[in-house]
Amino acid sequence: MTVKLRNVIPIFSSKQPLQTPKTVSPTYSNHPIIWKLKKCSAPQDLQSIHASMIKTNSHQHPFFMNQFLTTCCRLHEIDYAFLTFTDVADPNVFVYNAMLGGLVGHSQPIRALRLYVDMSRSHVLPTGYTFSYLIKACMQIPALGLGEAVHGKIWRFGFSSQLIIQTGMVDFYSSLDKIEESKRVFDEMSERDVVSSTVMLLGYARAGDMDSARRLFEEMPQRSTVSWNTMIGGYARARDVESAASLFDEMPNKDLVSWTTMISCYSQNKHFKEAVETFGGMKAAGVSPDEVTMATVISACAHLGALELGRELHQYALLNGFDLDVYMGSALIDMYAKSGSIERALVVFYKLAEKNLFCWNSVIEGLAIHGHGKEALDMFHRMKKAGRIFPNRVTFVSVLSACAHAGFVEEGRRMFASMIRDYSISPEMEHYGCMVDLLGRAGLLQEALDLVRSMVMEPNAVIWGALLSGCKIYGNLEIAEAAVEKLMVLEPNNSAHYMLLVNMYAEANRWGEVAIVRGMMKGRGVQKRGPGCSWIEMDGVVHEFAASEMFHPSSNEICLLLFGLDGQLKLAGYSLELDFNSLL
DNA sequence: GTAGGGTTAG
Known part of the structure; x- marks a missing residue:
């Protein structure tokens, strides 16, 4: 997809006077419709509110429409917002900004950029906020490289010294891994507030430079909860669980995001037990979880096999009317499948209103680990048929392992070839592992060995181990010896490989070799590995x-x-x- | 109306 820059960022006539729109009179803020909108929490109420706005003709009023659109977007009714927006005969910049903000907030940058084009065609002058949304839209499609163009445009409009724009640019550059540019803009700022400093913190955190982040954090005259959360999140990303935890303990007012960040920090760094414990601490502190917290904790349950707790969390989410979104959906599917209940995993899967690649991958993987090879492949084909969602490397690991466990040799070969040819996914270690496993289990040991030798990367112990297990099943000592030779270099202290070879020699009544390998183990001091x-x-x-x-x-x-x-x-x-x- | 937290991986 190519978007012409000229079409997206039209040039304004410089003859137009630059003016900052006046704030709308606050006398409306007590109007019953505004009050209703601010309180509204049910998407289904939007339509009747809009109807009452039409009756009073306030659906054309910028202040009312601004509030209405903001409410729609808050309730994720972005399409309905757009529909009512197009109904406004003469939207002013406030209305445009609200719509832009909603689109950007729902990751629809192309629609946002189109809207900006409409706005400039209607000769509505942008404000600093307009540009801050535009920068965000550009951040969402970095491939188009529009950020610089927007930056130039902002400069021409004289907004470049505005705090919010500079903040946007610091964020924009750091989102593109251009931390030096971020720093330059930040250093040039004549005034800084908590937000701009926090955005800079986030930049350092994204770049993994937690030392600089810490220095800035210590220097900041004021810190918000968000600043603390950004630091904790940065340490989480840098795998520094200890620093994250100590900062978390130190922080004064922990909110929902603070707790969730800490839980996710533990979970992402494989401290699943601590993740669940911290969730307990959150409940004890009287902070209620939301969908984000739930997705994180449920995922930790999946890793722990804590089905009971996972089920409770699911129950809690249902009782509290939580949205079953793609994140919580994927986590639940994974949790149920890993804890032995593929049926429940499927129930969740079919309940999902919207399914993304994560959901499909989780359910395909779940079917595969339950040995339902055919169903896993069926699911894969249904995903392809559904369109718009394309398999990735994770999908193919599940699909190939499903083929391996079900013994679908021909299907597996086809999938492997299709992955490379149709989806341009270059096979990685895991994919080769599945294929070697598949061919080995089918007794096609020479083909498996040829595949291993054709690999571009150096085969690891998993690959040779899979080949060796195939050899063990079919008693192929020749290839087994080749595999063990490699394994002795890759994992010289893993007794399992030696033992497998010993058992094979024993089965073939070659006791001389048995003694030799046992001697080798003794000589090299091979210890039995720590228990799995x-x-x-x-x-x-x-x-x-x-x-x-x-x-x-x-x-x-x-x-x-x-x-x-x-x-x-x-x-x-x-x-x-x-x-x-x-x-x- | 600008800043922070989320899911799958033989």
């Missing part, structure tokens, strides 16, 4: 299991059950690869 562990929650209690340990109070019963299962599986004709004795 897993959690599962039942009736609100999280049970932790680690390989080769018997700490769980019901270990004996569990092992008895497993042995029983082992026997039943053997009876059913399934030869189990696992040796339980090695686990105990």
Whole structure:
């Protein structure tokens, strides 16, 4: 898509006098319609309010329309706002600004830029706010490179010294990773307020320069809650959980965003337990969560396998009339799928009014991990049919792993080829891993090895490990030896690879080699790795299991059950690869 | 009406 600069940023006639619009008389602020709009929290009420505005002809009045549009946008009724906006015969700059703000706030930069074109064609003069929205729109489509042009335009209009414009430019440059430009504009500012300094903080945080951010933060004469939150968020991004936590403890008035930022900081840095605990602290502090908090905490539950808490949160969201948006939707789908309930995950998925790539990826991944390979692929095709949403690398990892687990060799090959050809996604380590797994499980070990050797990047231990498991199933010692040779370099201390080879030699009655490999392990001092562990929650209690340990109070019963299962599986004709004795 | 927090990853 190309947008001609000339069409987007038209040149104003310089003959027009530049004037700042006068503020609308405040006498209307007590008008019942304005009052109703300010209080309005239900989108379905908008239509009747608009009807009463038409009756009194106030739907043409700039002050009323400004309030009406702002209300629509606050309630996410952006299309309805636009519809009523087009009905206004002669909108002034306040009305345009409200509409622009709504469009930019709902990430519709192209519509915003078009509206700006209309505005200039109607000879409505922009204000500083108009340009600040324009800068935001440009930030949302950096590829067009319009920011500089807008900057030039602002300068010509004499707004360049306005605080709000300079603030916008600091933000604009830092959003494009041009931190030096941000600093230049910031240093040139003759006056600074809390907001401009906080935007600069955000710039440093985006650039990962938390030392400079801290210096500015310490120097700031006033700090708002937003300044604190920006700092905490910056440390979260920089993976400095400790600094984030200590700043959070220190901060005086924690609001909803502060708590959510801290929870997300823990979650993003894999401290899921702390994330859930902090959520508890938030509730104890009497701060109510919103959709953003919920999405974050539910995601932490998914990682912990805390189904019970996750379900409670879902319940809470339903009771409080929260919007089931794409963020919370994806988190819920993932949480239910990972905690064993693909049915509930699907219920959430079908309930979603709007689905983005995250939602589709979560449900495809969920089906894949539940072994529903065919359903996962069906879902993938439905996503393609729905249009507008294009698969990414994450999608293909799920799709390929679904093929691997269901044994769809031909389909997997096709998907892999299509990913490269139709979607220009270059295969990454994970994709190769799935393909090697797929081919290996199907016994196509030579093809798998050829694929590994064709890789542009150096294959990692996961790849060789997948190949080795394939060799183990089909007793292909030749390729297994090649894989183990690589694995010994990549993970020299992982006993599993040596043991796999030992078992294979033993199965082939090659006891000489068994002794050699065992000797190698001893000689290299290969230790058994730390235990892998897993959690599962039942009736609100999280049970932790680690390989080769018997700490769980019901270990004996569990092992008895497993042995029983082992026997039943053997009876059913399934030869189990696992040796339980090695686990105990 | 300018600043801060969100989801998927064998």
